[in-house]
Amino acid sequence: MRSRFDEQLAMLNNELTQMGAMCEEAIAIASKALSMGDVKLTDKVLSLDGEINQMERTIETLCLKLLLQQQPVARDLRQISAALKMITDMERIGTQAADIAEIITFLDGRTGEECEYIRFMAEATMQMVTESIDAFVKQDIVLAKTVVDHDDIVDHLFMQVKTALIKMIAENPTDGGYALDLLMIAKYFERIGDHAVNIAEWVVFSVTGTHKGKLG
Amino acid sequence: MTKKIFRSIMIVALAILMASIVIIMGCLYRYFSDVQERQLEDELTLAATGVEKSGQEYLEDLQSRQYRLTWVADNGTVLYDTFSDEKSMENHADRIEIQEAMQNSKGKSTRYSTTLLEKTLYYAQRLKDGSVLRISVKSVTIWVLVLGMMQPIMIVLVVAFILSGVLASRISKHIMEPLDCLDLEKPLENDTYEELAPLLNRINKQRRQIDLQLSELQRKNDEFTQITRSMTEGLVLLNENNIILSINPAALSLFRAERSCKGKDFLTIERSHDVSNAVQSALRNGHSEIRIEREGKEYQLHVNRIESNGAVIGAVVLAFDRTEAAFAERNRKEFTANVSHELKTPLQSIMGSAELIENGLVKTEDMPRFVGHIRTEAERLLTLIEDIIRLSRLDEENEMPFEDVDLYEVADEVVSRLKNIAAAKNIEISIVGESVYIKSVKQLLTETIFNLCDNAIKYNRDGGIVAVSVNRMKDKAVVSVKDSGIGISPEHQAKIFERFYRVDKSRSKESGGTGLGLSIVKHAVQHLNGKIDLQSKVGEGTTIQVSF
Numbered sequence: 001m002r003s004r005f006d007e008q009l010a011m012l013n014n015e016l017t018q019m020g021a022m023c024e025e026a027i028a029i030a031s032k033a034l035s036m037g038d039v040k041l042t043d044k045v046l047s048l049d050g051e052i053n054q055m056e057r058t059i060e061t062l063c064l065k066l067l068l069q070q071q072p073v074a075r076d077l078r079q080i081s082a083a084l085k086m087i088t089d090m091e092r093i094g095t096q097a098a099d100i101a102e103i104i105t106f107l108d109g110r111t112g113e114e115c116e117y118i119r120f121m122a123e124a125t126m127q128m129v130t131e132s133i134d135a136f137v138k139q140d141i142v143l144a145k146t147v148v149d150h151d152d153i154v155d156h157l158f159m160q161v162k163t164a165l166i167k168m169i170a171e172n173p174t175d176g177g178y179a180l181d182l183l184m185i186a187k188y189f190e191r192i193g194d195h196a197v198n199i200a201e202w203v204v205f206s207v208t209g210t211h212k213g214k215l216g
Numbered sequence: 217m218t219k220k221i222f223r224s225i226m227i228v229a230l231a232i233l234m235a236s237i238v239i240i241m242g243c244l245y246r247y248f249s250d251v252q253e254r255q256l257e258d259e260l261t262l263a264a265t266g267v268e269k270s271g272q273e274y275l276e277d278l279q280s281r282q283y284r285l286t287w288v289a290d291n292g293t294v295l296y297d298t299f300s301d302e303k304s305m306e307n308h309a310d311r312i313e314i315q316e317a318m319q320n321s322k323g324k325s326t327r328y329s330t331t332l333l334e335k336t337l338y339y340a341q342r343l344k345d346g347s348v349l350r351i352s353v354k355s356v357t358i359w360v361l362v363l364g365m366m367q368p369i370m371i372v373l374v375v376a377f378i379l380s381g382v383l384a385s386r387i388s389k390h391i392m393e394p395l396d397c398l399d400l401e402k403p404l405e406n407d408t409y410e411e412l413a414p415l416l417n418r419i420n421k422q423r424r425q426i427d428l429q430l431s432e433l434q435r436k437n438d439e440f441t442q443i444t445r446s447m448t449e450g451l452v453l454l455n456e457n458n459i460i461l462s463i464n465p466a467a468l469s470l471f472r473a474e475r476s477c478k479g480k481d482f483l484t485i486e487r488s489h490d491v492s493n494a495v496q497s498a499l500r501n502g503h504s505e506i507r508i509e510r511e512g513k514e515y516q517l518h519v520n521r522i523e524s525n526g527a528v529i530g531a532v533v534l535a536f537d538r539t540e541a542a543f544a545e546r547n548r549k550e551f552t553a554n555v556s557h558e559l560k561t562p563l564q565s566i567m568g569s570a571e572l573i574e575n576g577l578v579k580t581e582d583m584p585r586f587v588g589h590i591r592t593e594a595e596r597l598l599t600l601i602e603d604i605i606r607l608s609r610l611d612e613e614n615e616m617p618f619e620d621v622d623l624y625e626v627a628d629e630v631v632s633r634l635k636n637i638a639a640a641k642n643i644e645i646s647i648v649g650e651s652v653y654i655k656s657v658k659q660l661l662t663e664t665i666f667n668l669c670d671n672a673i674k675y676n677r678d679g680g681i682v683a684v685s686v687n688r689m690k691d692k693a694v695v696s697v698k699d700s701g702i703g704i705s706p707e708h709q710a711k712i713f714e715r716f717y718r719v720d721k722s723r724s725k726e727s728g729g730t731g732l733g734l735s736i737v738k739h740a741v742q743h744l745n746g747k748i749d750l751q752s753k754v755g756e757g758t759t760i761q762v763s764f
Binding site: 010014015017018020021022024025133137138 | 458483484488489492546629
C-alpha cells in the first residue's frame with residue numbers, strides 16, 4: 001500500500017520537474033525570440049504554454065486523487081499541497097512567457113537592444129526560475145532562499161528599465177508605443193520572478209513545514 | 217525445538233503413567249478379587265453349616281450388612297433372605313449359580329449392574345435337604361476405582377505438564393546455546409557437537425565459494441568503475457524507471473550533478489524536455505540521438521536501450537563532446553565557401569576582360585592594359601591555388617623528414633630574397649642573431665619565415681622597418697619578425713590565423729595577399745611542434761615570435 005503511494009509521489013515529483021523544465025524552456029525561448037527579434041520562435045512559446053496548461057490539469061488531478069485515496073498526513077500532505085500551489089505559479093510563468101511572446105510579435109523584429117536592462121532582466125528571471133526548479137528537485141532550502149534574494153535584483157532592474165524607457169520616450173517620442181511594449185515585457189519578467197519566488201517558498205514549506213507568506 | 221522436546225517428554229511421561237496405572241491396577245484388582253472370592257466361599261461354607269444345624273433361626277440371627285444370604289428351596293422358591301422380604305421375591309430356579317449348585321452342589325456367578333459401576337458376586341451351595349443357600353456380595357468394578365483415582369492422576373498430569381515444559385525449554389536452550397554462539401566467519405574453528413561437523417564443513421565450503429564470487433564481483437565492479445572513471449565521454453546507466461544506477465565523473469560534470477544523484481530519477485539532474493523525450497524514445501524504440509549545448513560546449517547524447525532476455529531493463533546514456541568536431545565542421549564549411557568565392561573573383565575579372573576583347577569593345581591602345589589585367593588576375597589565381605595546395609599538403613601532414621637546419625641561415629636566405637621587394641616599397645629589412653641549429657623541415661621553415669616577412673612588408677608604412685632576429689632563449693630556438701607597420705587590433709588578433717581572414721577586406725586586392733599566408737604559418741609551425749606568439753599595437757607595429 002505504502003509502496004504504491006511512494007510510487008505515486010515519485011510520479012508527482014517527476015511530473016512537477018517536467019512542468020518546471022517546460023517553464024524554463026518557455027521563458028528561455030521567449031527571451032531568445034526577443035533578443036534575436038525572431039517572431040517564428042514565439043509560436044513555440046505559445047504551444048509550450050498550451051502544454052504547460054495541460055500539464056497543470058494532469059498534476060492537479062493526480063494531487064486530488066492522492067489526497068482523496070491516500071489521505072496523506074504530515075510531510076506527504078505538505079508535499080502534495082505544495083505541489084498544488086506550485087503548479088499554479090508554474091502555469092502563470094508559462095502564460096506570462098506566452099504573453100511576452102505575443103508582445104514580441106508586435107515589435108516588428110526590434111529587439112529592445114536600446115534598453116540593455118531588459119536583457120539582464122530576462123537572464124536574471126531565467127536564472128531564478130531555473131534555481132527555483134533546482135531547489136525543488138534537490139529539495140535544497142539554501143538554494144530556495146537565494147531565489148528569494150534574487151527577486152530584489154530583478155525588482156531593481158525593473159526600476160532601471162523604467163527609468164531608461166522614460167528617457168527613451170523623452171528623447172524620441174515616436175517610439176512611445178515601442179517603449180510601452182518593452183515596459184510590458186519587463187513587467188512580465190518581473191512577475192515571472194515573483195512566481196519563481198513563490199515556487200521557492202513552497203519548496204521551503206514542503207521541506208520544513210513553515211511558509212513565510214508571500215513577498216511583495 | 218522446544219515444542220518438539222516438550223512433546224516427546226510429555227508423550228513419554230503419559231505412556232509411563234498409563235502403563236503403571238494399568239499394570240498396578242490390574243495386579244491389585246485381581247489379587248483383591250481372589251481374596252474376596254475365597255472369603256466368600258469360606259463364609260458360605262460356614263453359613264451352610266449353620267443353616268443345616270439350626271435352620272432359619274441361624275439366618276435370622278445373622279446380622280451382616282456386607283453379605284446377603286438367600287435360602288432357596290429345591291423348587292426355586294425363596295425361603296429366606298437377609299436383605300428383603302422373601303414373599304415378594306420371585307422364583308430363583310433360573311439363576312445360574314442356583315442351577316449349578318443344584319446339579320454340582322456348588323455354583324457361582326457374577327452379574328454386573330446396568331451401569332457397570334457395580335458387580336455382584338454370587339456363591340451357592342446345596343444343603344443336605346436339597347435346598348440351596350446363596351451368598352452374595354456387592355463390590356465396585358475396576359472402572360469405579362479408576363474413576364476414584366482420577367483426581368490424583370490429573371494432579372500428576374498437570375505436574376508432568378509443567379515439569380516437561382520447564383525441562384523442554386531448559387534442554388532446548390542448552391542445546392541451542394553452542395549453536396547460537398557458532399562463529400560462521402570461521403566455521404571450522406568452532407568447538408561444538410561433533411554431530412555438527414558435516415554442517416560446518418559445508419558452511420565453510422560455501423563461505424569460500426561466496427568469498428570467491430564476491431571478490432570476482434568486486435574485481436569486475438572495480439574494472440567497470442576504473443574504465444568509466446577515466447572515460448572522457450559521459451556515461452549514465454538508467455533502469456527502466458529512469459533511476460540512475462551508475463554515472464561516471466565526466467557525466468557528473470556535464471550535468472553538473474553530485475555523486476549523491478545515484479538512485480534518484482534522471483530528471484533530477486537533467487530535466488530538459490528534449491533529453492527526457494530522447495530517453496523515453498530510446499526505451500521505446502531502442503536508440504535515439506540528440507545534441508545538447510551546455511556552457512558553450514556541444515554534446516551529442518546517444519541513448520540506447522538495454523535488454524535482457526527480451527525484457528527492457530534500462531537505458532545507457534553516452535555523451536560525446538562534439539565541440540571541436542562541430543567547430544571543425546563549421547571551419548570546413550567556411551573554408552569551402554571562401555575558396556569558391558576567392559577563386560571566382562579573379563576568374564570573373566578575367567572573364568569580363570576577355571569578353572570585352574572578344575566583342576571588340578576594347579580599343580587597340582587599351583589592349584595592353586586589359587591583357588595585363590588578365591595576366592595579373594591569372595597570377596593571383598595561381599598564387600591562390602598554390603597556397604591552397606600548400607595548405608592542403610600541410611593538412612594531410614605528409615611525411616617530411618626532419619633534419620638539422622640552421623635557423624639563421626634559413627632566415628637570412630628569406631631576407632635576402634625579399635630585399636628587393638622591400639626596397640621597392642621603401643622598407644628596410646634587416647636580420648640579426650646567431651646560428652641556431654634545430655631539427656626541423658627546411659621547406660616549412662622557409663615558408664613560415666617568408667610568409668611572416670612578406671606580411672611585415674605588405675602591411676607596413678612607407679619608410680618602415682622589418683627586423684628579423686634569430687637566437688636561442690633557454691632551450692628554445694626563437695625567430696621573431698618585428699615590423700613598424702599598421703598593427704593589428706586585439707579583436708582581430710585571435711582570428712588572423714584563420715583561413716581567408718583579412719583585417720581590412722578592402723586592402724586585400726591592393727596588397728595581393730590571398731588571406732592564407734598566416735594560416736600556412738600556423739599549420740607549418742604546428743607541424744614543426746612550435747609555438748607562435750603575437751604582440752601588436754595598432755599604429756605601432758607587430759612582433760610575431762615563433763619558438764621551436
